[in-house]
Amino acid sequence: MSNPHLVSGHYDDAYQSADDLQENFGVNSPIEIQFILKAIQQEKSLLSLFPERSGQFVLSSILAIEPARNLLLVDLGNDPAMNELVLKANTVTCVSSQNRVKIEFCCEKFQLVQFEGRPTFAAKIPSSLLRFQRRNFYRIMTPVSNPATCLFTMLVDHDQQSEAIFNLFDISCGGMALIDQHYALDLEPGKVFAGCLLNFPEAGEIVVTAAIRNSYSMTLKNGLSCQRAGCEFINLPEDGRMLIQRYITRLEQQERQFRRDA
Numbered sequence: 305m306s307n308p309h310l311v312s313g314h315y316d317d318a319y320q321s322a323d324d325l326q327e328n329f330g331v332n333s334p335i336e337i338q339f340i341l342k343a344i345q346q347e348k349s350l351l352s353l354f355p356e357r358s359g360q361f362v363l364s365s366i367l368a369i370e371p372a373r374n375l376l377l378v379d380l381g382n383d384p385a386m387n388e389l390v391l392k393a394n395t396v397t398c399v400s401s402q403n404r405v406k407i408e409f410c411c412e413k414f415q416l417v418q419f420e421g422r423p424t425f426a427a428k429i430p431s432s433l434l435r436f437q438r439r440n441f442y443r444i445m446t447p448v449s450n451p452a453t454c455l456f457t458m459l460v461d462h463d464q465q466s467e468a469i470f471n472l473f474d475i476s477c478g479g480m481a482l483i484d485q486h487y488a489l490d491l492e493p494g495k496v497f498a499g500c501l502l503n504f505p506e507a508g509e510i511v512v513t514a515a516i517r518n519s520y521s522m523t524l525k526n527g528l529s530c531q532r533a534g535c536e537f538i539n540l541p542e543d544g545r546m547l548i549q550r551y552i553t554r555l556e557q558q559e560r561q562f563r564r565d566a
Contacts, residue, residue, distance in 0.1 A: 329434045334371075336546050337409075337433055341369050341376065343402045343553060351378060351400045353425075355393035362386045366400075367424060376411065378425040390414050390425060402435075403556055405442075409433035443476040444552050452551070454482055454514075455501040456489060472502075473532060475552065477545050480514070484531040491519035491533040504551040513538040 331337055344351070345366040353362040362381035369376055378398075380387050390396055391414055400407050411427035418424065446452045451471040458466045468488045473481040480502075484491065496515045503509040514535040522532045537544075 326432070326434075329436050330432055331435050332432045333542060333546060334429075334431075336549070337430060338369055338371055339546075339550065340402050340407060340433065340435065341366060341429070344400050344407065345369065347402065349400045349402065351398055353378070353381070353390055354397040354399065355389045356395045356397070358389050358393070360386060360389060362390055364425070367419060369429065371429065374428050376427050376429045377417070377419050378414070378427070380423060380425060387425075391416060396427075398430075403553060406436040407433060408436070442552070443474045443481075444555050445474045446472045446555070450505050452502065452504045454480065455503070456497055457499055458489070458497075475548060477537075477540070477548050477552075479517070479534065479536040481532060481534050484533065485528065487531055489531070489533070491516050491531055493518055496538065502548075504547065507551045507554065508547050510541075510544040510547055512540060512544060 331340065345368070348365065351364045351366055353364050354360075355362075362383070364379045364381055367377045367379055381390070394413060396411050396414055398409050398411055409430040409432070411430060414425045414427045416423055417426040419426075452475060453469050453471055455467060455469050458468070468484075470482040470484055470489070473483050475481075493516050496513065498513045500512050500514050501509060502512055515538055517534045517536050519531055519533040521529055540548075
């Protein structure tokens, strides 16, 4: 097949340099890379293989990820001649999607191996990949029946502390919106709260620093008035971002399952 797509070097005029791409979209954690590749496999997303300097691509899919052997196993294409191009190329650019987000990575020197009784492409698991979604772009609403929560610790009367727990309205890797039904928190925009404990049911918890960016009153479906505050995470650590992304992915998988069962 000829290549009708634009890969990373020309993905967006504003992000043409490799440094810009890596800074804005790069994923370098081995655990997160394996998680994304496994999700692509589970979603049965197509994987396009672009051998260097060929102007052609092969449609494929991920068959398995084997961290113990550092191997990514990929299905052969339908065209033997194109498969040969993949095997001869020093570098192959791989493009797919995970949760409707474009994923791109490079593999060096695909080999031909046997997997489950058939010939298969194999290469080392990439040490980095590009996930073309801004880290704070995609927000998802949290379940009302089993919500994620955030524990705020506030200083009152000089050396005394007070705690308050709030349900999250939505969450992203860049921030969160929370609901304060009792007007317990001073949600003035610009105020920063350190040591906030985020708890994600069945997923884990992390400590974050949150800055209030906006707040306003709203009326819930039950008719009660409350405060809604939009917060931005400040210097969110990588392991925290990974946990939030895993939680978002789980909610999306649950939503798709609910739609299939409906």
